[in-house]
């Protein structure tokens with residue numbers, strides 16, 4: 161098969177692309193997404209939330225060519241998984257002279273995720289990881305994450321299935337800064353997960369593509385599988401979900417209002433203690 165752009169030998173199908181054209185097209189879409197949604201504004205200091213998995217390595221690979229990015233990694237304490245991706249991340253950042261800061265759940269006063277052994281590990285992990293990113297990204301204007309099209313379509317559908325439409329306002333390509341907390345941006349907002357994987361392979365980015373052992377226990381996993389089936393029967397389904405969400409719900413300038421602050425950490429909270437502090441207090 162030939163590349164439909166330049167007639168070289170194609171290495172990717174749907175659409176057929178040679179290595180050079182695929183990499184160029186992939187990176188162009190990221191720059192276009194940054195421009196379309198005004199994700200990065202002049203003079204903003206950028207911190208990339210990096211786990212060492214394929215999405216965050218690909219994001220660092222692209223952003224560091226135009227911006228002075230720093231990487232921030234949260235070690236949740238997941239044996240046999242996170243240690244490996246952190247090793248990959250350290251090597252990657254050293255090779256490109258990207259400053260890397262490592263923090264762990266212990267830095268929050270919480271136990272390793274493994275030691276907590278929760279019934280729903282992804283819920284606990286997500287709350288504490290967000291808290292760590294919030295606390296340790298002070299001094300940056302934006303936190304860039306490797307969330308891709310598949311992740312966003314899953315998040316939208318999960319909120320709809322749980323009848324939590326009020327949480328949809330927290331999604332979108334750029335979540336505004338609020339009260340000392342950096343804005344969050346998703347430069348892979350319209351990039352399918354399978355293309356991130358292909359980009360890493362073709363660029364020779366060191367990553368073992370391992371998955372967290374807890375992922376199969378999550379609701380997100382089930383929704384992701386259903387979406388993959390839907391995409392096979394109806395190509396473009398994930399993008400349609402995301403584009404329709406943008407039209408109906410996305411309000412880029414609207415900061416999320418929190419009615420009160422947490423009495424323990426002073427972070428935004430709708431209760432006396434924020435969710436992260438409740439978890440930390442219960443586990444100590």
Ligand code: SF4
Pocket residue numbers: 236238281282283285286372373374375378
């Ligand atoms: S799959 Fe769940 S437990 Fe594993 S890193 Fe992701 S959120 Fe955390």
Ligand SMILES: [Zn+2]
Pocket residue numbers: 163164165166167168177178179180181182
């Ligand atoms: Zn080509």
Ligand SMILES: [Zn+2]
Pocket residue numbers: 422423424425426427433434435436437438
């Ligand atoms: Zn708190």
